[in-house]
Amino acid sequence: GIATITKQVDSVCPYCGVGCQLQWNVGPDEKGEETIRFVVGRDGPANHGRLCVKGRYGFDYIHNPKRLTKPLVRRAGAAKDAQDIERVKRGELALDALFRPANWDEALELAAGGLRKLRDGAIAQGLRGNAIPLAGFGSAKGSNEEAYLFQKLVRQGLLTNNVDHCTRLCHASSVAALLEGLGSGAVSNPVADVAQAGFVLLIGANPVVNHPVAATWLKNAVDRGATLCIADPRGNALSRRAKWHLRFRPDTDVALLNALLHVIIEEGLVDEGFVAARVNGYEALKASVAEATPERMSEICGIEPETLREVARAYATSSGSMILWGMGISQHVHGTDNARGLIALAMVTGQIGRPGTGLHPLRGQNNVQGASDAGLIPMMLPNYQRVANDAARAAFEALWGRNPLADHLDPTPGLTVVEIMHAAAEGRIRGLFVEGENPAMSDPDLNHARAALAGLEHLVVQDIFATETAILADVILPASAHAEKWGSYTNTDRLVQIGRPALAPPGDARQDLWAIEQVARRLGLPWTYWHDGPEGEDGDGQLAAEAPVARVFEEMRAGMSPLAGVPWSRLIREGAVVTPAAREDEPGEAVVFTDHFHTPDGRALLVPTTFAAGPETRDADFPFVLTTGRVLEHWHTGAMTRHASMLEALSPLPLVTLHPLDAQALGIAHEAAVELATRHGSVRAVAHLSTEVRRGQVFMAFAYWEAAANRLTGDAIDPVGKIPGFKVTAVSVRAP
Numbered sequence: 001g002i003a004t005i006t007k008q009v010d011s012v013c014p015y016c017g018v019g020c021q022l023q024w025n026v027g028p029d030e031k032g033e034e035t036i037r038f039v040v041g042r043d044g045p046a047n048h049g050r051l052c053v054k055g056r057y058g059f060d061y062i063h064n065p066k067r068l069t070k071p072l073v074r075r076a077g078a079a080k081d082a083q084d085i086e087r088v089k090r091g092e093l094a095l096d097a098l099f100r101p102a103n104w105d106e107a108l109e110l111a112a113g114g115l116r117k118l119r120d121g122a123i124a125q126g127l128r129g130n131a132i133p134l135a136g137f138g139s140a141k142g143s144n145e146e147a148y149l150f151q152k153l154v155r156q157g158l159l160t161n162n163v164d165h166c167t168r169l170c171h172a173s174s175v176a177a178l179l180e181g182l183g184s185g186a187v188s189n190p191v192a193d194v195a196q197a198g199f200v201l202l203i204g205a206n207p208v209v210n211h212p213v214a215a216t217w218l219k220n221a222v223d224r225g226a227t228l229c230i231a232d233p234r235g236n237a238l239s240r241r242a243k244w245h246l247r248f249r250p251d252t253d254v255a256l257l258n259a260l261l262h263v264i265i266e267e268g269l270v271d272e273g274f275v276a277a278r279v280n281g282y283e284a285l286k287a288s289v290a291e292a293t294p295e296r297m298s299e300i301c302g303i304e305p306e307t308l309r310e311v312a313r314a315y316a317t318s319s320g321s322m323i324l325w326g327m328g329i330s331q332h333v334h335g336t337d338n339a340r341g342l343i344a345l346a347m348v349t350g351q352i353g354r355p356g357t358g359l360h361p362l363r364g365q366n367n368v369q370g371a372s373d374a375g376l377i378p379m380m381l382p383n384y385q386r387v388a389n390d391a392a393r394a395a396f397e398a399l400w401g402r403n404p405l406a407d408h409l410d411p412t413p414g415l416t417v418v419e420i421m422h423a424a425a426e427g428r429i430r431g432l433f434v435e436g437e438n439p440a441m442s443d444p445d446l447n448h449a450r451a452a453l454a455g456l457e458h459l460v461v462q463d464i465f466a467t468e469t470a471i472l473a474d475v476i477l478p479a480s481a482h483a484e485k486w487g488s489y490t491n492t493d494r495l496v497q498i499g500r501p502a503l504a505p506p507g508d509a510r511q512d513l514w515a516i517e518q519v520a521r522r523l524g525l526p527w528t529y530w531h532d533g534p535e536g537e538d539g540d541g542q543l544a545a546e547a548p549v550a551r552v553f554e555e556m557r558a559g560m561s562p563l564a565g566v567p568w569s570r571l572i573r574e575g576a577v578v579t580p581a582a583r584e585d586e587p588g589e590a591v592v593f594t595d596h597f598h599t600p601d602g603r604a605l606l607v608p609t610t611f612a613a614g615p616e617t618r619d620a621d622f623p624f625v626l627t628t629g630r631v632l633e634h635w636h637t638g639a640m641t642r643h644a645s646m647l648e649a650l651s652p653l654p655l656v657t658l659h660p661l662d663a664q665a666l667g668i669a670h671e672a673a674v675e676l677a678t679r680h681g682s683v684r685a686v687a688h689l690s691t692e693v694r695r696g697q698v699f700m701a702f703a704y705w706e707a708a709a710n711r712l713t714g715d716a717i718d719p720v721g722k723i724p725g726f727k728v729t730a731v732s733v734r735a736p
């Protein structure tokens with residue numbers, strides 16, 4: 001029948017970094033319960049009414065009966081065992097056997113008490129900074145305010161900078177290269193600028209699957225005459241619109257990019273005026289690519305020399321050339337070098353600083369840009385102020401006021417995600433607070449990561465479902481879903497947008513911001529963002545309250561210059577403001593670097609790179625290359641989408657994409673069982689035969705606990721960005 005709608009709430013999509021604006025349509029279900037009945041797209045700056053299948057149909061996870069409705073604490077005597085994850089997921093072990101319900105006071109005291117005990121014991125032993133055996137993982141799917149408050153909790157309450165989030169597994173290497181080269185880790189131009197570009201290089205990205213609405217702007221641009229070059233070993237639904245699809249050998253990006261740079265320099269296509277005025281390090285780059293001829297690099301990357309020349313010429317000579325990239329660039333042990341090559345291309349040709357040019361790392365999660373901006377990273381305070389910088393620490397100490405626990409913020413950069421997991425395995429990290437992340441699915445080398453999580457003395461997980469990580473927790477705090485709270489979210493275009501609550505959380509679930517503050521208070525921090533208690537007007541954290549979120553945002557704004565012109569009231573009024581925005585009465589800067597870069601001297605820095613093979617060598621035992629990624633219907637570890645009925649119905653199986661000729665040689669039929677094994681682990685999944693992969697390559701998504709792809713990946717990391725090389729793992733494939 002036709003749904004009765006009692007309330008329409010304007011918000012933003014909880015999934016990808018495109019940041020589509022949408023409207024929750026709320027009304028009674030068959031039982032009279034208030035539910036989201038359907039979702040429609042709004043005319044937002046990033047989507048103009050469009051939504052993809054996740055935004056439109058992926059909302060009913062909110063109403064899934066598996067939502068956590070009570071705090072849970074581990075039962076006395078219920079030992080932690082990493083194998084319990086799959087036992088619980090398979091239904092062989094009840095969650096009730098491991099956990100008992102508790103009230104919030106008890107759960108918060110246990111959660112904070114365990115952290116407090118480890119902190120105080122470490123301080124008494126003289127440990128400081130990243131040697132304190134505690135860490136926190138915040139989340140890029142939480143709001144800016146949650147990210148900001150969580151990193152502040154770790155730095156002020158746990159007295160360490162051991163705080164990180166999934167950017168480390170996503171674009172950390174891109175951000176490292178952009179900060180180093182241009183002084184800013186964000187995009188230079190919005191995605192929609194492709195409409196003004198003459199040439200677009202789309203490298204290591206599959207936006208039809210991962211940024212679907214952004215892909216529609218790209219399709220439109222090509223249909224209107226822009227030239228598209230795709231560079232990706234895998235097939236891509238945009239390939240038929242591309243003039244070139246460079247299906248280079250996996251992991252040879254540096255060779256490919258150096259060949260393009262070589263041609264641009266050799267053929268006199270460098271924008272000499274731009275380089276002289278705005279770029280440092282050109283001579284060193286020129287020397288480093290002198291030997292990287294297309295002929296030599298072709299032998300490594302597998303692309304014909306003449307094709308490399310044609311692409312280099314097209315990129316350099318177009319009136320406006322834009323580069324968009326994804327995790328095909330970043331998720332490598334040399335991801336920073338890959339991104340350095342892209343930056344160099346834009347710099348030597350002056351293809352930046354104007355509409356229809358520039359560099360755009362397509363950000364994954366809806367708020368990964370904002371969470372990073374807000375300081376949810378171990379080496380930076382909010383606004384990318386390095387923790388080692390005395391003036392930056394002093395500024396935040398002044399903004400945050402006196403901390404009764406410590407006179408000063410710690411100057412030592414904290415540990416990153418993978419480093420934290422290693423430290424946990426070695427007993428150097430003993431307590432962890434995880435808010436909204438799922439490292440028991442998202443981390444590389446899962447067998448090792450799960451054992452490390454199971455070995456923690458104290459694990460607190462705050463989430464909306466009993467995730468794979470939560471199954472190993474000591475305390476689980478039931479949180480609010482995206483559509484149950486206020487918050488701001490920063491999309492891939494640096495657009496800050498407002499998310500509004502449509503519903504109350506179920507049962508005893510609480511607002512995330514409230515719970516973070518409650519833990520902070522029990523760690524000894526005198527926080528009062530949430531005016532609760534007998535006189536409080538914000539409630540007990542069960543219902544969404546706007547005022548505490550606004551208070552946190554305003555404090556954050558005071559410490560972050562790009563938000564100077566964006567008071568909370570403006571966000572509410574306009575719904576979306578692009579940053580940086582220096583003044584309240586002016587629009588923000590959609591295109592940056594128009595006349596200077598954000599480095600100390602305003603000039604870009606080129607960093608030469610040399611091709612080097614990664615650690616995952618193929619041999620007779622492991623002859624294939626495994627690439628992991630996502631599918632259209634499922635988001636990251638599946639914590640939300642696998643609980644969304646329509647998305648799960650569309651994509652219920654853990655598929656392994658395999659070339660039909662490889663499958664034939666191995667005797668594997670379409671949709672038959674297939675076993676993958678690497679030097680790190682093995683899984684059994686379902687064969688999906690397609691020429692989307694090259695021969696010798698297989699692909700699988702990491703959303704499926706039944707065949708957790710990260711059981712197969714290794715945890716070698718990029719030395720600069722500290723990101724694992726998810727895109728290349730040597731693997732064997734066989735019929736079981």
Ligand code: SF4
Nearest residue numbers: 013015016020052055
């Ligand atoms: Fe949501 Fe991204 Fe889809 Fe837009 S493109 S509806 S933001 S998942």
